[in-house]
Amino acid sequence: HSCPMVLRIAELTSFGAGASASTHQPNSKFTQQELPACKPILTPKWVISVFLLVGVIFVPIGVASLLASNKVVEIVDRYDDACVPSNVTNKLAYIQNSTISKTCRRTLKVPKDMKQPIFVYYQLNNFYQNHRRYVKSRNDQQLRDASKANETTLCDPEKTRDGMAIVPCGLIAWSTFNDTYTFQHNTNNLSIDKTDISWKSDRDHKFGSDVFPKNFQKGPLIGGKTLNESIPLSEQEDLIVWMRTAALPTFRKLYGRIYVDLKENDTITVTLDNNYNTYSFDGKKSLVLSTSTWLGGKNDFLGLAYLTVGGLCFFLAFAFTLLYLIKPRKLGDNNYLSWNRNSAGH
């Protein structure tokens, strides 16, 4: 057992210390390991009250989270399959053909009253923005600094075109989402606020206000959005939003905000341009309109998880109380020592 050995080591160190410097206290509480301490032990009272406390804290938080999630009104409309005309057999060729008009009209019905601000997102499924090579395929110096425009390390294969550097380089920028949406509310035009959709720190510190797109999407393969060369990167908010790589293969990105209240059973007509190619990898595209609460969007899982953990703790508290009352083993009883139960005893 380590106890006596620790005492010996403490004595040795204290004697050594005493010998080397007379200012050291040879037998201080620290070296003798006799610091004032509390020795917590798992008494029944303690254990049951801890479980009860966790249960009492978690269940209300779970209820509050579920209530918040239920208050969120969300409209999700998948359109990538419906917006391809039914006579098209080769979807990939269809989407890559830039001569065909890709305009599509969708009708959405508002299920419950939605109070402004209403957030418009585009949702992609099966799109791995968290792929390691994809995440690295950008050059932050080039994005930030106009003088570093020729820095294109790590941007393979979108580094240079015709000997000149691409700004912004890399696969992330090259594959920017390029579907557009316009809305009509009960035959009135609905305006979308597309400002302030990106994080302020990105606009101010990561994308330069003097960096302009150059040589962008000029190659044979166009991966996504083309950028206006007269607008600096810090104002290209769709690009900034897209370049903040998502964590999971199913993700949403903010497209804009609507500052109009929508009533139940209103009709929203969406005129969208189905440009983005998700057909080559079985991806899905959806348009999402959602309200938000203090917890964010619709998130039933958080509330349910809290209720589950709280309920589990109540159950464990109950179980331990029962065990303690029904089988009150004397907690210092010798017969329950692990090696004593198998051996013959003395």
Add this chain to the structure above:
Amino acid sequence: MSLYNVLFTSLPVIAMGVFDQDVSARFCLKYPMLYQEGPQNLLFRWSRLLGWMLHGVGSAVIIFFLTIASLKHQAFRKDGEVIDLSILGATAYTCVVWAVNMQMAITVNYFTLIQHICIWSGIFLWYLFLIIYGAITPSFSTTFFMVFSEALGGAPAYWVVTLLVAVAALIPYFTLAVVKTWFFPDYHNKIQWLQHAAKHADPEEELGVVLRQFSVRSTGVGVSARRDAKLVRTNSKVIHADSSSQSQATVELT
């Protein structure tokens, strides 16, 4: 980032290794049977080590999947922002730091001021690091630039998820620890109950008698067992030599 992982979670572990005492020195000397935990290989058995490893893997699985399931594709703030790779990473990391430090708090038997300092400062330093590292220019901090100050700090969802995941990761261990010390206690657990009970009554006398009887039990392993076995062998040789010489003597006499 992995370097900082060592920093944030190593200090409480070191403090535990140096300062933890499961039984006080006085009780150690009083109950020498505690020493048997060494030769009986009770503390470093493979089953115990594998149990701890399994606990580590299980906690990691709980933390990872709970964090991902709680922060999916929907917005996580009132202003409609969604998560990205760095936000999810920072949240999961926070949950790990909390879970590990709280695990220390549950496991430690001897809570000195130093343990308190190590555990609470470990957690505090993590938040401090997030703020400071996030304030460094993005050419150095890249994706973690302002991740706490701008995105996470003001998001109630972040704190709610941290609380859920940290507690959920600890419940299995806590339950097992209670079951173990209540129903399958080791010797040092029993001495701890004694220490605890001794503050209220004085059961030392009567329990001491029982325990001292117990400590005279013969064992099958260790130095004392080998010495006893050797004694038995030499004794039996002596007895046989004696009896043979005695029988020879009697034969000679007759």
